[in-house]
Amino acid sequence: MEKFKRKVFYLGGFDPRGVRFYHQLYRDQAARHAALTGDSLAVSARRAGAAGSTVSAAWTVDNDAAGTQTDYEYLRWEDLVGKVWIRNPLKLAWRSIATYVGHGRxxxxxxxxxxxxxxxxxxxxxxxxxxxxxxxxxxxxxxxxxxxxxxxxxxxxxxxxxxxxxxxxxxxxxxxxxxxxxxxxHRLAAGGPGAALDERLDAFAQRIADELDGPWDEILFVTHSAGTILGMSVMRRLFDRRGDGVPAHFAMVGLGQVVPVVALRTDARWYHADLSALADKPFRYVDLSFPPDGAAYFNVNPLLLVADRHAARVDMLSPRFHLFYEPENYHGGWSNKYEAHFDYLRVGDRLSPVDFISLTAGRRRLDESIAAFRTIP
Structure with missing residues (x-):
């Protein structure tokens, strides 16, 4: 029987840890998923993406029991993060003064x-x-x-x-x-992406565009944390390349969405233009943001931040992590804020239809996963 073929593009957050960390995280969570389901997931070694190793890395996930195969492409910008990652605490303190003056204005x-x-x-x-x-x-x-x-x-x-x-x-x-x-x-809102990031976002959009007519049964563009901000700019560029729109089996997924961090800055006119350009574009968007995650904007539709309407089909959901973790493993409280923000990429103590591995390597399509999740009391 021919396998269900899924293509996943993943755009992560503001994190200098790169593909090695996230590939190992995926392997670890695939093992947790396999232990809960009995479905053995084979995660391949990393390889360079089709556009070269500076743009993306890729690996394959085979779920033979479910009859699925996922080609997973990690969109890389950790090198750009590393160049602006402030390590000196005194320099960070000084730069923070200008940051909060800018936010105040x-x-x-x-x-x-x-x-x-x-x-x-x-x-x-x-x-x-x-x-x-x-x-x-x-x-x-x-x-x-x-x-x-x-x-x-x-x-x-x-x-x-x-x-x-x-x-x-x-x-x-x-x-x-x-x-x-x-x-x-603060710098991104005020000054725009700059030449290096602008070029990288163009490359991301082109990679997605190149695969939209490929042999895939489902294509997911998954964004996490700060990647949800950049993801909207990638989507605008994707539509610029696709005059005929995106296919029905394509969807964008936002995990721990933080778009208002830039969209609510009055000086981020370049970003407002990106969001405005998406208002009349029909595509599938699913937002999974957890209310106790202090960084995420639960139930805030990013497509309505600068427009009063949109043509996208949108679902706004909480992943309800508290239902899927034992109390001793649940990342609650102030000291666990950072870890809680990464639970979107993990598998809990009980299986969720919308945990990261289920969405990217499981047996259900995206809409089927959401329908199954909605049945959970």
Whole structure:
């Protein structure tokens, strides 16, 4: 019997970890999926994508029990992320000042809060904690030791304690990562993608266009986190290349969608033009964003951020991770915000019809997966 052939394009978030990390993550989650279903998934080694290794990497996923074969293509931009990834904490602090001045001038915080209050807190708490945590770690021991030591000595000890402990706590609360993420998207909103990223987005759109008429039963363009922002620009470019539109078996999937981070900046006119251009384009879009994920915009349709209508067929869903994890494995709470944002790419303790492996290598088509998910009470 001929296999069901699926083509997946994956565009990830603002992460300098590249294809090696995500290929291994896919292999690990495929093994978890196999343990839950009994369907053995064979994930091949990585290879260069059709447009070259700088644009994409690829691997094949064979699910013989389900009769499916997936050609998975990882769209690469981690090299561009690495070039702007700020490692020096003092430089990051300095750049963050300009970032929040820019957000104060151009971000529509009132509208953002009306859409989802959680991401407003996620944007605003990093600079507060970046100041308060080092200050408290310095101040508390300094004041305690001042009773037995000269002020200068107590202050030096406090600074030393703060230097030793602050970084660990800030990393636990993902403050440095969020500051880098927010700074990058401040620059992206204000200045546009720039020549290198602009060229890469064109290459991504061309790769998808090249496969739309290929021998595939289903084509999925899956975006995650910051990739959901860039994904809308890729879609605009894809339609520019396809005057006749996209086939019915193509769909875009957004995981942990964060489009308002750029779309709600009044100075991001280039991005508003991309979103506006999609208003009258018919295509399938599925958004899976989890309400407790403080970075994601659950139930916020990105196609309505700059337009009052759209021609796309849209489903807005929560993946409801809490139903599919045991309590001890569920990524809840402040200290797990970063991990929770990656649960979109994982398989839980119980199988979900819309977990990442089920969508990209499972036996159901996308719409069948969503229909099965909707039956879960």
């Amino acid at each position: 151009f971000m529509q915080f009132k509208r953002m809060k009306a859409l989802r209050p959680g991401p407003v807190l996620t944007i605003c708490y990093p600079p507060f904690l970046a100041v308060m945590i080092p200050l408290l770690f310095a101040l508390i021991p300094a004041l305690l030791l001042w009773t037995v030591l000269p002020f200068w000595a107590a202050a030096l000890v406090g600074v030393g304690v703060s230097a030793l402990l602050s970084g660990r706590w800030l990393n636990k609360l993902v403050v440095p990562w969020l500051l880098r993420f927010i700074h990058y998207h």
